Amino acid sequence: MQGKHTTICNYIENVLDSVLSDEASTIKQSYLVLEVIKEPYGFLFIPRYPTNLVLNTDTYYRIYDIISAAVFPEYTCVRPTSMQLVEVDGEQLATARGFYFPGYKGKKQRFVGTITKIVADYDLNKEIPLMRGLTVGRNATTWIISGNTGSGKSYALRYLEEIISRLTNQNGDEPAQVIMIDPKKSDGARYAKKHSEIKLLIPEDSDRPEDFLTRVNAELAAVVNEMQLRQSKLYEVSNKISTDANEINVPPIFVVLEEMASLTLGLASTSRQVKDLYRELELIALLGRESLINLIITSQIARNDIVPIPIRSQMNVRILLGRIDKATVQYLFPSMIDGLSIPIGGLGTGIIEINDGKHYGIEPLAMPTITKGEES
Numbered sequence: 001m002q003g004k005h006t007t008i009c010n011y012i013e014n015v016l017d018s019v020l021s022d023e024a025s026t027i028k029q030s031y032l033v034l035e036v037i038k039e040p041y042g043f044l045f046i047p048r049y050p051t052n053l054v055l056n057t058d059t060y061y062r063i064y065d066i067i068s069a070a071v072f073p074e075y076t077c078v079r080p081t082s083m084q085l086v087e088v089d090g091e092q093l094a095t096a097r098g099f100y101f102p103g104y105k106g107k108k109q110r111f112v113g114t115i116t117k118i119v120a121d122y123d124l125n126k127e128i129p130l131m132r133g134l135t136v137g138r139n140a141t142t143w144i145i146s147g148n149t150g151s152g153k154s155y156a157l158r159y160l161e162e163i164i165s166r167l168t169n170q171n172g173d174e175p176a177q178v179i180m181i182d183p184k185k186s187d188g189a190r191y192a193k194k195h196s197e198i199k200l201l202i203p204e205d206s207d208r209p210e211d212f213l214t215r216v217n218a219e220l221a222a223v224v225n226e227m228q229l230r231q232s233k234l235y236e237v238s239n240k241i242s243t244d245a246n247e248i249n250v251p252p253i254f255v256v257l258e259e260m261a262s263l264t265l266g267l268a269s270t271s272r273q274v275k276d277l278y279r280e281l282e283l284i285a286l287l288g289r290e291s292l293i294n295l296i297i298t299s300q301i302a303r304n305d306i307v308p309i310p311i312r313s314q315m316n317v318r319i320l321l322g323r324i325d326k327a328t329v330q331y332l333f334p335s336m337i338d339g340l341s342i343p344i345g346g347l348g349t350g351i352i353e354i355n356d357g358k359h360y361g362i363e364p365l366a367m368p369t370i371t372k373g374e375e376s
């Protein structure tokens, strides 16, 4: 990795000096800060050895906390989920490595407008826009949206549904399929009622929780079956080693599960129906990507007994809206328990981590605001 000593680097060095020099007076002058001016952007913190700094995770996040606050709002730092120790090109051994802090100039901007306007500049078959400057690659097929009541989960889901309704198979002649499971018969159910193309699963008035869950499991089993059929077909027709079901021109399938906690409410985690549910969801989360089967879960809290670890750990896109504190981050962002980044305030805001090979860590998020006339 390479960087340049730009004006902001002087500023960061001064900030670091004044914080760190109290603890270790010899730190001053024993490091250099460079700005990485090519993608992936950010900053390099390069200590000159010998140094009294130990380059470990604690030091990394300590420096992250200092830099990220000091450069905001001119720059936004992304909080990596692990320490980033990188090789610095063309340096002597004493300065041949440094900490890399990913970040970008300015702040990413919330979209405010009609869906048509928001998506106009994007190829939805490649990426899903969430903010101006923040998109999710379509290879990220598993999403979890969590947050306290009123934080904007349902609103975020409606936005994603509007996006999904514009997705098709490779040839563009078959729309994406959506299966909406809404045990609370709330926003998701009401939205699906107006969109006949969505397959809606809601409890009947006479259903006991286990009756509804049995129907949900049957639907999920059918999705898993379709996943296996697609994999078999892909195996037969493809000569490529790395590919996905776009090659066989099938449309993406989205399983949307609104408020996961209410699906198992009142049932023991050891019951057959609950175990079946977790098994089917785990299979979809683990194996769905190649067969274009996507999973979107919302949950007020992503506790282990609500979203079991094997499912949660497969989630490529993790969104936490609303209140961000130690209690709320611990399930989706365990590495963030100490030192929180700065979320942007307001409705539908929080933090996001995207695991699509193009993002480095946790960043602030403000979900789009859809202006009247097109919100459906």
Ligand SMILES: Nc1ncnc2c1ncn2[C@@H]1O[C@H](COP(=O)(O)OP(=O)(O)OP(=O)(O)O)[C@@H](O)[C@H]1O
Residues within 6 Å of the ligand: 147, 148, 149, 150, 151, 152, 153, 154, 155, 156, 300, 347, 348, 349, 366, 367, 368, 369, 370
């Ligand atoms: N991105 C946004 N832009 C504008 N308004 C928003 C946004 N996100 C949420 N809101 C507004 O905030 C309020 C609460 O949002 P929402 O109903 O989605 O929360 P929730 O997390 O689903 O709550 P609950 O868990 O109680 O169902 C709604 O009035 C919604 O219109």
